[in-house]
Each structure stands twice: as C-alpha cells, then as structure tokens.
Amino acid sequence: MQLKPLARSLAVVLSLAVIAGCSSTGGTQDGDSSGSQDGSGSGSGSTSSSGAGGSGQYGSGSSGADGSQQADSRIPDVKTIYFDYDRDTIKGEYESVVMAHARYLRSNPDAEVVLHGHTDERGTREYNMALGERRANAVERFLNIQGVSSSQMSVVSYGEERPAERGDSDRAYSQNRRVVFNY
C-alpha cells in the first residue's frame, strides 16, 4: 500500500516516455467508452457534445507538448475513466485521458475541476464512499505530479450513490467504477 505512490509516479514517467514516442492506440478504446451517455457529470455546464469519433482528439502522430497546443484550449471530450474492482490504480489505457486533462488544466490556470469518485454497488455504502474518494484522490495525485496546481482540483466521492448504469451485471459494475472530471 505504501509503495503505491512510488509505483504510480513510475508509471507516469513511463507513460510520458511512451507518449513522447508516439502511440495513441489507447485512444480509440477510450473514445468509445467515453462518447456514451455517462461522459459528463452533474453540476456545472456540461458542454460535452457527443464526442463520437473518439480517437484523434489528443493529436495522433507525434503529439507531446507542441502538437497539442490548440487542443489545450478546450476541455477534453473524454471525462470519465474506469477502474478495476476494488482498485484505485489508473489503468494504462486511461493515462492518456488524464494527461489530456493535465495539459488543459496547466494551460488554463483559471480552470477548476471537481473529481467525482464512484464505485459499483457491491459492498457497504459508507465503505464504498471511502473507496470512491480513494479513486478520485489517485487521479488528483496523478494530475498534481503532472504539474496541475492543487488549487485547481477538488474531490467529491459519491460512492455507490450515483450509478451510471443500473443492474447487477459485470457490465453495469464496470461502468460504475469510475472517476468523472467535472469542470
């Protein structure tokens, strides 16, 4: 457990290296899970249009710092990332999503994001509240390591109280274990 932050920063360094190289293969996968209805959250003007195409919004070819310049002026379309059962580890396939938000927040120091942490319905409500907070905190730490100011971020856990999908299927569960970026 204590090793996790270290492991996470290692992962960040690695992912940076990968992204600098090229690769946006994860993009297509992220795209389809995001474009669906659960993209935005509650609260303030959820501007997300539809985000159909998915891939490409982070710059395809040699992206890195320069190529994403114009993309950094608007809030990334993909606002939800998903987690494994009982885990708060940001999966490799979603690091590009979090990186895109990091770039946006760095280039827009006035922008603020509320990270909503959610769990599936299994287990007890208040314990899930804590697990949802742990997920959102993991994303906040990741963004912080990426240079996003703590003053731009806050965390609210909803635990299992606001499932994106109802039902007790594995599919519903996996849609509910998520962190949503709310601007």
Next chain:
Amino acid sequence: MHTISKVWLFCLLLAMSTAASANLTIEITRGSDQALPIGVVPFEGADGMPEDVAQIIHDNLERSGFFDPLDRSSMFEQPSEADDVEYSTWRSLDVRYLVVGKAERTDSGYRLQYDLMDISGQTRMMSETVTASEDDLRGAAHYISDQIFEEITDIRGAFSTRIAYVTAQGVGDDTDYGLYVADADGRKSQQILTSDQPILSPAWSPDGEKLAYVSFENGQPEIYIQEVDSGNRARITSFEGINGAPVWSPNGHRLAMSLSKDGQPEIYVMEIGDRSLTRITDNNSIDTEPAWSPEGNRLLFTSDRSGGPQIYEHDLGSGETERMTFTGNYNARARFSPDGEDLFLIHRSDRGFQVARQNIESGRLVTLSDSTQDESPSVAPNGTMVIFATQQGNNGVLSAVSADGRSSFRLPAAQGDVRDPAWSPFLNE
C-alpha cells in the same frame, strides 16, 4: 392502561402529519419451524372499523418469526371473550395460544378489549382494555401485539417502533432521493426529506425524535440532524471530503462519524452541544462506519488497515483498539446487538455480501440471509430481528431476518429503490 396515553399521543401526532406516501408491503420469505402456533380471532364488532385490528396483530406476530398464526378460514368458532373459549376446539387445531377480543364504538373512537389464553394450560394469561381514536387503530394494534409478544416470549415487543429508509427513483444524474419514516410494518410512511442529490446513512437519536443523515444537497456530503415530527433541521458538519456514517451515542449527547478532512477517512466523535471533535483513529487507511456499544464506552468501526475491510473495536476509556473479525476477507458495517453479546455485520462469503452475526465471545460467525447483495444491517431494539437492504431483480428492497436466521421477510416498494434502513429505538418508554 399504564403507558398507553403517551403512545396514543405519539400516534396522534403521526396521524396528523400527512405527506407523500410510499408504503412498503410485507412478504414473508421464510417461516421458522419453531414458531409457536397461535390464533388471533377476528374481534367482535370489528365490522365497519377502518382497520382490522386482529389482522394487524396476526401479521405482526407472524412477521416476528416467533409465531405461526392460524389462518382465519380454519377457525370454525370465533369467540370474543375468555368465557366462550372451548379449549378442546383449539387444542384440536394445534393452537397453543389464543387471542380473542371485541371492539366497541365510543364517543371519541373505539374501546378494544382483548384476552390472551393459554390453550394447553387452559388459563387466561392476560386481559386488557385499550381505547383508541379512529386514526390510532393501527397504533393500538401494535401496542396489543407488543403486550402479547412480551407475555409469551418474555422479550419486549418492538411492533410500536418505526423504520427510516432512503428511496431513489431514476438513473444517474436524474435520480430523486427521499428520506422516509414508516411504522415497523412498513405502513404509515411519511416523506421527511426529498432531494435531487444523494441522501444516505440515516441514524435515529436514542429518544427516537431525531434523525442524523448525510445529504449531498450542496454538492458534497454533509451531516444533518432533523427532528422527525417538526422537520426542523440543522447542518452539523461540512468539512472538506467525506462527512459520513453518523451514529448517536446511547446518551444522545455525541455523534460518532467518519471525516476525511485529514486526507483519509478517520473516526471522530462530536459533542453535539458545542460541536467539538475528538479524533479516534489515526492512520493511513480507511476508517468508517462507527457504531456505539450499548453502554457507550466502545466504538466498532470498519477499517482496511490489514488490507481488506475488517471490524475493529476501540475502547474509549483505555484507547486500545482490537480487531474483532477474522472470518473471510470482507467484514463491514457492524452493529452491536442490544445486549452487546453479538455483532451483526455484512460479510462477504463465496455467495456474495450477506448479513451475518458474530458472537463476540466465541468469535464464531454465521450468515443469516440467503440474499447476496446485502447492505446496511440495522437491529431491532429488542434484538430479535435485523432489517437490511438487498437487491430483488434490479430493485433495491428492504428485507429482515431474525437474529437466529430462522425466519425472514421482505418489504418491497411499489417502485424505485429502497435502501439504508434504520430501525428506531423503543418509542414508548
């Protein structure tokens, strides 16, 4: 006649407050093979009464799991007073106890006279006259049920208690949440709070007059205290992070809760009078779901300090903390039995998340429910039953199981999800 007036006043207040209703119905899902056979004969003069008092008593006794009431259609005699009871008739029906009674209209309502008979001993065990206004007949039936239950089992009845619960209708961001209070049989429900943001973790004050709960109405979890009858409410905490799992100390002066303002959820105790906080736990893991021991000197809580969630007990006097659960890798949200000898909790078995009871002295844990997605166990004030939330199809429903696991019933709602039940303390001291 002793304590009745207070009960009636209470019922009267209850009856006066009208609100959106979401009554729950009862489905007995498992009957105990050790239930005592009893007959509750329809009361003479009950025709035209707004409530069937004998039927309410019958249903209460059946729901308790202690009794197996005889079906009315099998009663070929329907006596209304002790002198008319033919013991041999009822013995041939294998009935051990019999309740007979009559109702009389009075200027202000009804006079209910009933006798409890011991069929095998051929004696009258109890006789009482109760008066009730027309609106109070359900309350009167619950009171009579309490008297009969205690006379036979020596355990105080808990039929005149209430339950609080949370409803949710809709999906995702378009969900409406409601906080309700109803009689222990699911009837006479009244909505006491409605919100388009989550409501959870209702907890009764020991006097049964207030509820503490968590509301997200301002975009983050905050703890509130609300008077049930007046609706007056006050926000108690609004710290950064989680404000959760409030529970009242037995003396009603303090509230234990989980706050994550320090970075991760920790157990705190708040002095309600001056809102001062005492931090109980201090470590890097999740500490939540506190529960007071009956004497108020110890706190149970859920912690994942050993990896997965397990139950720990903190002694407020010595400051010592002890791990209580060792069976399986998920034990959470524990509550003490009223006698302090058992824990009721959510245990993950190979079948799923189930209500379980662990004897504290022996450490032995047994699962009580046969459902697989159970949450939020809450113990009746007499310790005989545990109400909890579970799933039926895609809907959340309330369910209850006896403390020995022998009998159970379900309280489905007409629509939407029902969850987070909290059983009130005794309301008629």
